[in-house]
Amino acid sequence: MYRSFMMIIFILLPIYSWCATSTVATNLYPANLNGLKSQFQTAMKSFSDVASIHYSLAGIKELGVQPPDTYCNDIKKLVDKTNIESIYHATEAAKTLTNCNLPVEDYRSKISSTIQSDKSTTAEIYYAVRSSINLGLNIDESLIEKRLNTLAKTDDSILSQGYALLTGAQLSPAIAKYYADTINDLVQQADEIDGRILQYEGGISTTGLIFNAFYEVAEKAGTSIKIDPKQLLKFANYFSTKRHVATLRSAYYLTKAFKYISDNKNSMPIVVTRVSSSEVNAQNPSVLVSVTNLFGQPVGEMIVTAESAKRNEDGVVVISKQKLTSKSSDFTVYELPFYDKKISRGFYTIHLTLTPQTDGKFIGLTDHTIDVKVTSEVTLENVELNIVDRDNAAQIKTYKLTYPNGLSNNLEMDYHQKLIIKFQVKDKQTDEFIRVQQAFLRFTNKQSNKEIIYLAEATSGSNPQYKVEVDLTTNANDFRHQSDAYELVLLVGDALLQKAFSWKLTDNIQLSFHDDNVPDIDHLNIYSAKPEIIHQFREAEKRPPAIVSLVFSGLTLLPLLILLISWLKLGFNLSGLPLGLSPLGFHISHGAAFALMYFYWKYLDMFQTMRYLALVSIPLFLFGHRVLAILAARREKKV
């Protein structure tokens, strides 16, 4: 039992993972070639460095525009003979022009010193080798190969590996083949995002460079590039998302990447996009799609089949396995008739698959989705405008209206009344009453152009009726009690309606409110300066007048007098006071302690006081002890 369970896992797991990976949504877009072209052309107006010249001229040449030879002087002016990268850019730029010869002798020493040096990076080796080939110099292939091998051990960053591939592509086919075999390893090092995109750390310029390196080295080796089609699609997804790139370098490598994946020799991802409007109705009954490669070029005849068209709301399939018809001679545009009485309003997703009729290595033939919406025409039916008395529900004035006619006569309402508007929205095609996303009633004050908008709500159930009620007493605040002439407009709209309604029901309805006008909130002045806050210091607490304090201070000292008097009356035994050093010392130190308290209050802080107190308490303790001993002895003697 355990074994069969394991077998089930081993069979189901790969099937599940295959299913999971095969549904890579291939929503590619054609490359923004015009954007790239204008980027190069803007850069070509003025150059500040030789790298920009290289990328712009080479880029524009890839897009089919031959740059004029006048740039040769710019190249010669801006090149820095001591920098191998600058030399590389100069030679590459010169190669794109028809007649631009650079002085070889100026660069020979720098190139050879770069190749000889141990400290050159892989990028510098590439620059040196490529410059040599562009200038027609000889290169020592075995030396280069040795250099690359040493560098591969010390620098394994992805960019260095890319440059190694590019260098290999400049050498003999045998060496190129060795590097071409490492392509798969490099692809594994790419980062996958969301299961849809493959990229390298470093963004578009690194990914573009490495991707180009794959193709260049495979081309030199004479082999076809061996990348898994799913992974190639993910790279294509990545490039497809780059509609605008910041640098010329990125733009150049992006252009080259697009060129390579649109080349018949290589596996080519197919791009399917909708070229008709997203809205399908009686006037536009068909959906038109274009089938091209990333460069926007035709790919030959294909059989395009709509596998299914599902309504997003409930998943109902309305079209199944229908072939699209070709509309153009180069087989780039195909048509699917969509509009049908049986297909109701809603949002639909169409799944397309392609079957190529010509030879070619196409990838991304399945899982193309097109989103469309089917709209319909509606009419407003049973429109009623009622003016009802608030207290007496029986008194109603009813006006029936038909679109697009408004009320011919003027209306007047005061605060005793309320306005009720009812209507229904009917789909012309199905004769059903429907609900819409927007149903509003708008009052516009004719003088101040202030708008007050109310929402019309639909009853639930199968035949919804919209109703909106405005009571001039309870809703008076919305109008700020401004009694004026107003304009009344009914607004009905929805994403699935072919046409929305903005219907002026009446040009002049006079509203009278009970209270006086309340002025509008001036929204323009919300951000004006507010009154300045001046910092208020805390007010000092009230103190009693000085006299009161002084009197009470005197009063507090009064009991001292009372004490002295009562002590005298009781017979204070002053005669018994011992005399001598110790008592004297005791009284002095005791007095000193209290004097210290006074000084503490006036001048000192706690730390100083503690120190002085410690000092004073030593004699105090000593003398006090002695005095008490004398008194104790005296008491003993008496007893």
Place this chain on the structure above:
Amino acid sequence: MSQLGQVVGILRKLNDEYQMSTPKKLKLIDAYLVYVLLTGIIQFVYCLLVGTFPFNSFLSGFISTVGSFILAASLRIQLNKANQSTFNVSPERAFADFVFAHVILHLVVMNFIG
């Protein structure tokens, strides 16, 4: 009327008893206690009249009187020969404690008076 007369009679008797049986030393301390009490009352009345600002000064003054009262009262208890059985301290020791405690009390009061 007779109730008031009774109260007055009791008080007079209390006073006579007190004058006779209390030793002089304790009477001196009692006079001191009354003095401290009066000082405290006057301070409290002042505070009621003019408000509690500055509150720390009022507190320190008031606590000084309260603390002195308590220390003097405890000195009286300790010196009272009738309590000799409960307390086993000599009068000198009691007085020394009294002085020591007062020094600390005055330190705290002076700190708080602000």
